[in-house]
Amino acid sequence: MGKYIVRRLLQMIPVVLGATFLIYAMVFALPGDPTAGKCGERECSEAYKAAFYEKYNLNDPLPIQYGKYMANVVQGDLGENQYGNDVAGELGDRYLVTGKLALMALLWEGVIGIAAGALAGIRKGGFMDSLVLVSTLFLISIPVFVTGVVSQFFLGVKWGVASVTVSADATVYELLLPSFVLGSLSMAYIARLTRTNLAENLRADYVRTAKAKGLTPQRTVGLHALRNSLIPVVTFMGYDFGALLGGAIVTEGIFNIQGVGGYIFRGVNNRDGVAVVGAVTVLVVAYLLVNLLVDLLYGLLDPRISHD
Amino acid sequence: MRGTTRKVAVAAVSAVALLAAGCGGGDGDSSDSAAAGAEGGEITIRGCNPENTLVAGNTAETCGGDVLNVLISTLVHYDPESAEPSNDIAESIETDDNQNFTVKIKQGYMFHDGTEVKAKNFVDAWNYTAFGPNGQEGSYFMSVIEGAEEVGAEDSTTEEMSGLAVVDDYTFTIKTTEKVSNLPIRLGYTAFAPQPDSFFEDPEAFGKNPVGAGPYKFDSWTENQAIVVSKFADYAGEFGGNVDQITFRIFQDSGAAYSEVVAGNLDLTDDIPTSALIDNIYQSDLPDRNAAKATSYYGYIGINPEVDKDLSNPDVRRAISMAIDRQQIVDTVYNGTYTPATGWVSPVVDGYQADVCGESCVFDPEAAKAMLEEAGGFPGDKLTLSYNADSDHKAWTEATCNSIKNTLEIDCVATPLVDFSTFLTKLSDREMKGLFRSAWVMDYPSIENYLGPIYGKGAGSNYFDYDSDEFNSLLSQAAGAEDLEEANSLYQQAEQVLAQDFPTIPLWYGESKAGWSERVDNVVITPFGRPDLRVLTVSE
Numbered sequence: 001m002g003k004y005i006v007r008r009l010l011q012m013i014p015v016v017l018g019a020t021f022l023i024y025a026m027v028f029a030l031p032g033d034p035t036a037g038k039c040g041e042r043e044c045s046e047a048y049k050a051a052f053y054e055k056y057n058l059n060d061p062l063p064i065q066y067g068k069y070m071a072n073v074v075q076g077d078l079g080e081n082q083y084g085n086d087v088a089g090e091l092g093d094r095y096l097v098t099g100k101l102a103l104m105a106l107l108w109e110g111v112i113g114i115a116a117g118a119l120a121g122i123r124k125g126g127f128m129d130s131l132v133l134v135s136t137l138f139l140i141s142i143p144v145f146v147t148g149v150v151s152q153f154f155l156g157v158k159w160g161v162a163s164v165t166v167s168a169d170a171t172v173y174e175l176l177l178p179s180f181v182l183g184s185l186s187m188a189y190i191a192r193l194t195r196t197n198l199a200e201n202l203r204a205d206y207v208r209t210a211k212a213k214g215l216t217p218q219r220t221v222g223l224h225a226l227r228n229s230l231i232p233v234v235t236f237m238g239y240d241f242g243a244l245l246g247g248a249i250v251t252e253g254i255f256n257i258q259g260v261g262g263y264i265f266r267g268v269n270n271r272d273g274v275a276v277v278g279a280v281t282v283l284v285v286a287y288l289l290v291n292l293l294v295d296l297l298y299g300l301l302d303p304r305i306s307h308d
Numbered sequence: 309m310r311g312t313t314r315k316v317a318v319a320a321v322s323a324v325a326l327l328a329a330g331c332g333g334g335d336g337d338s339s340d341s342a343a344a345g346a347e348g349g350e351i352t353i354r355g356c357n358p359e360n361t362l363v364a365g366n367t368a369e370t371c372g373g374d375v376l377n378v379l380i381s382t383l384v385h386y387d388p389e390s391a392e393p394s395n396d397i398a399e400s401i402e403t404d405d406n407q408n409f410t411v412k413i414k415q416g417y418m419f420h421d422g423t424e425v426k427a428k429n430f431v432d433a434w435n436y437t438a439f440g441p442n443g444q445e446g447s448y449f450m451s452v453i454e455g456a457e458e459v460g461a462e463d464s465t466t467e468e469m470s471g472l473a474v475v476d477d478y479t480f481t482i483k484t485t486e487k488v489s490n491l492p493i494r495l496g497y498t499a500f501a502p503q504p505d506s507f508f509e510d511p512e513a514f515g516k517n518p519v520g521a522g523p524y525k526f527d528s529w530t531e532n533q534a535i536v537v538s539k540f541a542d543y544a545g546e547f548g549g550n551v552d553q554i555t556f557r558i559f560q561d562s563g564a565a566y567s568e569v570v571a572g573n574l575d576l577t578d579d580i581p582t583s584a585l586i587d588n589i590y591q592s593d594l595p596d597r598n599a600a601k602a603t604s605y606y607g608y609i610g611i612n613p614e615v616d617k618d619l620s621n622p623d624v625r626r627a628i629s630m631a632i633d634r635q636q637i638v639d640t641v642y643n644g645t646y647t648p649a650t651g652w653v654s655p656v657v658d659g660y661q662a663d664v665c666g667e668s669c670v671f672d673p674e675a676a677k678a679m680l681e682e683a684g685g686f687p688g689d690k691l692t693l694s695y696n697a698d699s700d701h702k703a704w705t706e707a708t709c710n711s712i713k714n715t716l717e718i719d720c721v722a723t724p725l726v727d728f729s730t731f732l733t734k735l736s737d738r739e740m741k742g743l744f745r746s747a748w749v750m751d752y753p754s755i756e757n758y759l760g761p762i763y764g765k766g767a768g769s770n771y772f773d774y775d776s777d778e779f780n781s782l783l784s785q786a787a788g789a790e791d792l793e794e795a796n797s798l799y800q801q802a803e804q805v806l807a808q809d810f811p812t813i814p815l816w817y818g819e820s821k822a823g824w825s826e827r828v829d830n831v832v833i834t835p836f837g838r839p840d841l842r843v844l845t846v847s848e
Contacts, residue, residue, distance in 0.1 A: 047441070047442075047443050047460055047462050048444065048445055048447065048844070050443065051442070051443025090532075091529060152567055156567065157567055160571070164564075164568050165559075165564045165565075168534065245420065251566065253561040254561065254563065254564060256564035256565070258560075269729075270729075271699060
């Protein structure tokens with residue numbers, strides 16, 4: 001187990017290096033001038049541009065720029081973005097907010113999704129099954145944008161039961177609605193994944209054996225069938241957590257959440273390479289760690305999968 | 309009060325104070341326009357993240373500009389309703405020849421750090437802004453001052469413009485490179501604000517904690533979250549604020565801010581989302597709490613005939629102009645809120661003349677076809693109308709292209725470019741073929757601001773490589789005119805030259821909207837398109 005973890009951690013180094021270089025090169029390769037738009041509808045003066053290029057090492061060739069950047073990153077300095085703000089500090093604040101949002105969304109989709117899927121899977125073809133199928137179909141077919149704006153209007157503006165937007169503190173109460181909206185789509189997928197897997201496992205030999213030796217239905221389903229059915233669900237949730245961290249731009253916009261998605265989006269738009277690479281590096285690392293965690297969870301869920 | 313300012317300004321002949329203080333009252337007479345509503349109170353309004361730190365000479369966009377506008381005072385203040393200039397810090401701005409100006413400033417104006425505003429604060433600030441190695445955005449505005457070119461060079465070692473000189477604590481002189489009759493009007497722009505001595509010690513730190521001489525002082529700035537300003541007790545000018553504290557809460561999405569205003573959690577937004585504009589939904593969402601006002605926004609189509617030879621004949625451009633059904637596009641795309649343009653200058657500025665474009669800007673399919681035929685037809689096989697796709701331009705560009713296509717039977721395609729950076733780069737590299745979207749918002753309320761910076765030879769926004777001797781000579785004559793009236797009439801003649809040469813196709817004049825909560829009153833949208841935060845009151 002320990003050896004496995006160390007090997008996986010070592011494998012991360014080339015992945016992180018490669019990913020950051022690719023991102024760096026891609027942001028660099030985007031057409032357009034990073035100073036465009038900084039001066040309204042008019043072009044910036046030559047002097048302003050020169051000072052700007054000098055400050056952000058934009059005159060160097062790409063490998064040297066990247067080298068200078070990585071040298072700082074290794075020392076824990078993610079640099080300054082084009083607004084003159086410390087990227088590491090800003091990312092820290094933003095990942096806290098986004099992480100909170102993503103975890104809450106994961107909680108929503110995990111709890112409701114697995115419960116709904118289990119209820120549907122136990123009695124395939126029953127009323128609960130049809131209800132879950134129809135409601136998940138409904139959730140899957142509506143874009144997050146619509147769910148967000150509609151729920152914000154009714155729950156927030158009209159009835160005043162939820163917070164309309166999220167303030168700087170991003171309290172749990174304020175994040176309830178956005179995290180539900182964010183998790184709603186995956187919730188539907190998780191319900192369906194759980195249902196299909198559970199329904200299939202319930203027909204498996206070991207479940208028949210468990211029943212035959214006189215285990216209660218709760219133990220049969222809960223401990224044996226459901227646990228084995230959760231492997232694809234956990235894989236999906238691991239992937240989803242990464243996606244939620246970086247891709248919540250739409251939800252962040254609707255609820256004015258100062259998170260990572262909007263930061264990356266704005267960075268790309270402004271050709272703010274340092275900001276984008278910094279944010280994405282953290283994202284890549286988070287992705288890798290969550291994936292490792294998922295792989296370790298397999299062993300817990302199904303002892304046949306061993307890492308030794 | 310407003311009326312008198314204009315008369316004085318227009319009648320002012322050289323050697324007379326160009327901008328005698330029209331609004332009565334001296335020091336301590338706070339805000340003349342706050343007839344209704346009480347003073348005091350705290351409000352939270354929509355803000356956006358400034359592009360740079362809050363330094364007046366380095367801010368050319370509205371996010372930072374809105375905050376700076378209440379933090380700073382300039383020599384001249386623009387009226388919130390009409391944008392007419394009247395003296396603020398300036399006691400008088402005098403000139404004999406429109407090239408040598410003597411500025412006397414009022415005594416008693418204080419910076420928020422307790423130091424008094426003196427002549428050297430202006431001169432030092434402007435020199436700093438103009439100095440090339442400082443790389444300030446506002447350096448463009450300094451280019452009228454003698455010596456700016458030398459100081460503004462990238463590797464300049466001269467730090468002081470020869471055209472500026474401090475006479476005594478409350479007097480300084482400006483010498484311009486050539487005659488500039490409307491210089492006093494320009495001096496109200498943010499870039500011309502004075503800076504306290506503390507600024508020059510550490511401009512970087514200053515920008516995060518700015519100090520000005522305006523009615524509000526800076527309290528705090530939490531990156532991407534909020535900027536807070538509060539009333540400055542020692543403000544000595546006439547244009548003070550009413551509300552005690554203003555919090556700019558930063559939103560990235562106009563829809564989120566709008567929802568908060570409707571829910572009553574935010575007091576003011578000046579950015580109504582497109583979804584709320586459909587059928588004027590915002591007017592029923594916020595009954596009696598919304599306003600719309602014609603602003604200086606002017607949309608037009610640019611063409612560079614050097615790059616795209618198909619469009620080098622002015623009559624072809626004129627025919628295209630006559631093929632655009634402006635009213636219909638305005639009605640369908642902008643819910644009738646914009647106004648079809650009748651010339652190259654916005655109606656809100658001093659010196660505007662109506663209907664310069666005449667029939668060439670009126671939709672007339674028959675005449676358009678005839679005009680194109682007479683001009684020998686359109687030589688190319690396809691026309692593009694390029695726009696930057698990161699902004700709301702898809703709808704109108706497609707409607708405009710359809711209008712051209714249906715009328716002239718030229719294949720016109722609205723072509724998106726990824727974003728504004730890409731768009732501007734392609735323009736400055738002179739690679740943009742066909743038609744391209746352009747727009748202008750005034751820096752200062754003068755007809756000149758719509759002509760010189762856009763069509764002058766080598767001007768920063770002259771992406772059309774327009775170069776007309778007649779136009780340029782009229783501009784320089786106007787700059788040296790005896791008085792404002794004469795200057796304006798020369799500028800108007802210059803605009804008529806544009807009507808002959810048709811370098812660009814005028815489209816429409818814009819409108820700004822704002823919506824507010826039940827807590828605030830007296831919301832005035834300025835011709836600059838921004839709500840005036842000084843006259844705003846709390847209604848409780």
